[in-house]
Amino acid sequence: MQRKLILYALLLMGIFLAAPSWAQEEVTSGSYRYKDRESSTGEYDKYEVRPGRGTPFLQWNTIPKDVIGYSQGNVNVNRPGNISFKADAHAGIANYRFKRCGDCHVEEAKNNRHVTRADIACRQCHGGEPISGINYYYSQLNPIRRHAYVCAKCHQGASASFARYLVHEPNPFVKATLTDFPKFYYSAWAMLLLVIVTLGFFLSHTGIWVIRDLFTRKPERGVDDED
Template identity: 30%
Template sequence: MTRIGGSITKVACCFILILMVSFGFGGKVLALTDDECLDCHGEEDWTTERDGETISLYVDMDMFNQTVHAENGCISCHEDAAEGEYEHPVPLASVNCANCHDQIGEIYENSDHGKAALDNHDELAPNCDDCHTKHNILPPDNKKSSTYPLNIPLTCGRCHREGTEMTQTHDLNQHNVVENYSMSIHGKGLFVDGLIVTAVCNSCHTAHNVLKASNPESSVNRNNIVETCDQCHVGIVNKFKTSVHSKAITSTDKKLPVCIDCHNSHTISRVSQKDFRLIIAEQCGNCHEYESETYFETYHGRASMLWGGETTAKCSDCHGSHNIMPSNDDGSMINEANIVETCAQCHSGANQSFTTYLTHATHNDRERYPYLFYTFWAMTGLLVGTFAFFGLHTILWIPRGLIDKIKGSGSNGKKTE
């Protein structure tokens, strides 16, 4: 019995030893705990040198515990850290967020940011953490989040602010975007009024699917921009869709305007503000060249060019803006039925005769404006005739006057007669 009992004791001892070994060391191999990570990474002043730069290896767990990933342990992202024992391979591989966020990962991969980073290995292209941070990822409705609306222009501005390495090394269509945005009505809404429903970068460009405007898939491509603005400006877009500028109403080979043709993307301003009112005729003139040019020949257009000239009638004051219709449509502001009222906005007491004033007129077009053409040339003839006669008279007088001056008082009419 003693033998047998001794054998059992030996076996039991061995088994316990094996268990101890496997639980003791094997546990370490299979599940590195956050506490163990923090043995080292909890040291605030722990740093290392990498590519000549001093990098902090400290992870602020108090902060991390407030983030969206607080429930996730270190190794759920840093998978390769788990492979090692107490020390993990250095440096760790980049975290692949797409392991969990697979749908967003796929969108990002196909975006211009993703392609630049993954396909072109552009060091300046943003990875997830460039916008979302690493250990400080907060939900976008948290005021401290890098993706909170108030912080978005700053987050994007880290690269897109004029003068950064990115803007200087990349061929971008638009410049000063962050600066212009800040001065725009959207930017002022955000920064001055703190209105977080105002458009920020990702409202138009999307967060993960950022594509150049030239890409037909882009949210800011001219074919998609109406839908993009429609996210907020529903009423305006509804009006626009029934106007002559809408694809739904007008079928033409010519380019139809979309929101950004009149309202500049990053410098967008309130339509009542003078900087908008001063460029409106040029904006419309991009397509309506003749009307714009001839408008500038009339009183309203001339005055527009002078300081304070924003008050005179601009295209939209008479034609309307989002609801614009051709003059033969009875919904048009310049339709016969409505034009008196339209002029009367400024010219109280306007009547039908008054509305025959030519608001886009040129004296250079004999076919369309014969009265103006002939009046102009009659006046020009008068000017040329008068100046020719008196100009010659003066030119002949100059040498005579000089000679008389040099000679003295000159001869007296009476004496010589």
């Protein structure tokens, strides 16, 4: 009887032991995964960016219509001549091979914390030669695949929305930001004004107070400490 019980228990356990292998089943999808095909366009399904974490109520990894915004070049101007759409953005530049990125992209080398703080080189995101414009269709920085080809190399699970973080962050206090990223401009200025007004007021208030206090009589201490 006992042997039979053990046998049934083992059989029952066997069913559940199979559970981990169920989890290894391929996710069904209309398209192939990018790892299956080298020549992928880089357009992924949701599950490929963050498997099984989507929500039916929020389509979180679609690229918003205004995705081509700041730092992507002004796509509405001179599209045929726009360098950000070129396969080789630096074609025709004299003595190009003797130049360094920072020689010309002075501002871009400074305005991003990936370079100044994390020691990331330009090419780790922008790719090797020939460096294409970021709006060039096959560029790894094209917004349709930027999150997976570039961001996700370090930020595991990066989504298209995540890739909209401005790595080349504009100075929030200059006027150009007002047109490129007004929300950034207004919130930073509002906060800065709050800081200046609060600190300015209370510093002068406390300063005058400390000085005024010098002309008051301090109550004697320690006289009736014993009681």
